[in-house]
Amino acid sequence: MKKHNVYVCRCEDVTLDELYYWIHRGFTTFEGLKRQLRIGMGPCQGQICGEVIRRELANFLKKHPADVKTHTIRPLIMGVPLEAIAKAGDQDES
Amino acid sequence: MKADAVIIGAGISGSSIAWHLAKKGMRNIKVFDASYLTAGATGRCGAGVRTQWGTKTNCLLAKKSMEFFEEAGDLLDYKEDIEFKQAGYLILATTREEEAIFDKNIKVQHDIGIPSKRLTVQEALQIVPHLNPDSFLSASFCEKDGHLNPFRMTDAFYQAAKRLGVEFFFYEPVTDIKTNHASIEAVITDRRIIETDVVIDAAGGHAKEIAAMAGIDVPVFSEKHEILATEPTYPMQDPMVMSFSKNIYCQQVPHGSFLMGRSNPDAKHNHDVTSSWQFLEKMAKTVCDILPDIGKLRVVRQWGGLYNNSPDRQPIISSVDELPGFYVACGFSGHGFMFSPITGDLISDLILDKEPAINAAALSIKRFDETSNGDYETSVV
Known part of the structure; x- marks a missing residue:
């Protein structure tokens, strides 16, 4: 398969080609790549792309995947509307 | 290892300082960062750029910086979208x-x-x-x-500085700064010693701790x-x-x-x-x-x-009288990203002894020694 046809991040439409473009510019950590490509910033929050990119980085760096750090886990685990958060906060106070 | 200047911190301020210094002719510049590019405050900021301030100093810094951002792609020969x-x-x-x-x-x-x-x-x-x-x-x-994309803007300064010969070292925290009486001798990282007599503290949230390594107290x-x-x-x-x-x-x-x-x-x-x-x-x-x-x-x-944060919520972009060769760019109080072009311009002018674009006294660390003139920035979230 051609690298520009392989999507490593489905939330932000990032292809394997684009991933390697930035890896070759010196961005060889997940967090560094995240800030240029938005991988891990979409609705999946790295749960899908995290492992795929970890393997690509391991290949490139000639390391075992377990030795490549993946994304920082941040809240929220799933998307919640702002107004639902605001209302839930009001209920707590009553 | 020897360097003509060591910049501590590769965030937007450090990257801008590196490019401005190299552009104005300085060679053998080395930049050290404790983590990856934009790991600190730059990569966590709100990505806003504004000129509406309450103090004249902040207005001037913002106006000069905005003029740079308007031309940044061309000035830095950057092909990616900086999302301005x-x-x-x-x-x-x-x-x-x-x-x-x-x-x-x-x-x-x-x-x-x-x-x-x-x-x-x-x-x-x-x-x-x-x-x-x-x-x-x-x-x-x-x-x-x-709006301006902080990751791309930093990358633009970083790539342009590298093309001018600046060397960047990531995941290499500075652990000490060696001084002898009133002069700088070396910067020490967890991996090496760099002999230098010029050090720029652009360490963002950790600027106070870095300055303390050189025995300098920065009021932030x-x-x-x-x-x-x-x-x-x-x-x-x-x-x-x-x-x-x-x-x-x-x-x-x-x-x-x-x-x-x-x-x-x-x-x-x-x-x-x-x-x-x-x-x-x-x-x-x-x-x-x-x-x-x-x-x-x-x-x-x-x-x-x-x-x-600085005491008057305006940046400290300054040399330090007690330690010639030591420069600080910190205390941006949440606005280091939007002031980054002028920060690089001013620090490089101070180092190269050129006339700065903005009155240096208003940004000097010495302003906190004197009685406050009441010029406090209130337009801050």
Whole structure:
């Protein structure tokens, strides 16, 4: 398969080609790549792309995947509307 | 290893300083960062750039920086999109006292040619129709203000500096600075010793700790500020909407998501950047009051970053009398990203003994030795 046809991040439409473009510019950590490509910033929050990119980085760096750090886990685990958060906060106070 | 200058911190300030110094002819510049590019405050900031300030110094810094951003792609020969969007900052006044401050601020801005203007509620609604008209009394607006992608802007300085021969070292924290009486001898990292007599402290949230390694006391402190991001949606809000009194800034970035943040008046002075549910709840309530339609969007992520605050909430861009060769660029009080071009320009002028574009005394660390002139920046979230 051609690298520009392989999507490593489905939330932000990032292809394997684009991933390697930035890896070759010196961005060889997940967090560094995240800030240029938005991988891990979409609705999946790295749960899908995290492992795929970890393997690509391991290949490139000639390391075992377990030795490549993946994304920082941040809240929220799933998307919640702002107004639902605001209302839930009001209920707590009553 | 030897260097003509060592820059500590490869965030937006350090990267800009590196490029400006190299551009003005300095060679053998080395930049050390404790982590990856934009791991610190730069990569955690709200991505806003504005010229509407309350002090003349901040207005000047902002105006010069905005002029650079307008040409940044060409100046740095950068091919990627820096996502510069000049759709303005709409700043809401919600009390009579705040309206009086805005009237005063706008005179300061006009004096140096910043094209800001005061707007009525109706005029503000024409720019952002989904504003709650009952949540504010009037507004201030400048069309030059807007958004810029902090990761790409830093990468632009980083790549351009590298092309001029600057060397960057990541994941290599500075552990000590060796001095002998009033001169610098070396910078020590966890891996090597770099002999140098010029050191620039651009370590953001850790600038005070770095300066302390050289025996210099910089009157700044760091505190956590939090931000959240929503899912992307169709373009629905042009300018940044901000209110100092309601404690909010909220902008739709070109990618489509909304970024919003607020400060915590009880924030402790430390290096904690963890996310809190208290922020999430207060942020949600504030945005639902001012911009109710935004309330329908889902939050996908929240994070924290450090403001490095100075006593008057204006930057310290300065040499240090006690230690010739030591320079500080810190205390940006949450605005280091938007002031980064002028920061690099001023520090490089100080080092190369050139006449700076802005009166250096107003930014000097020495201003805190004297009795305060009351020139305190209040236009801060």
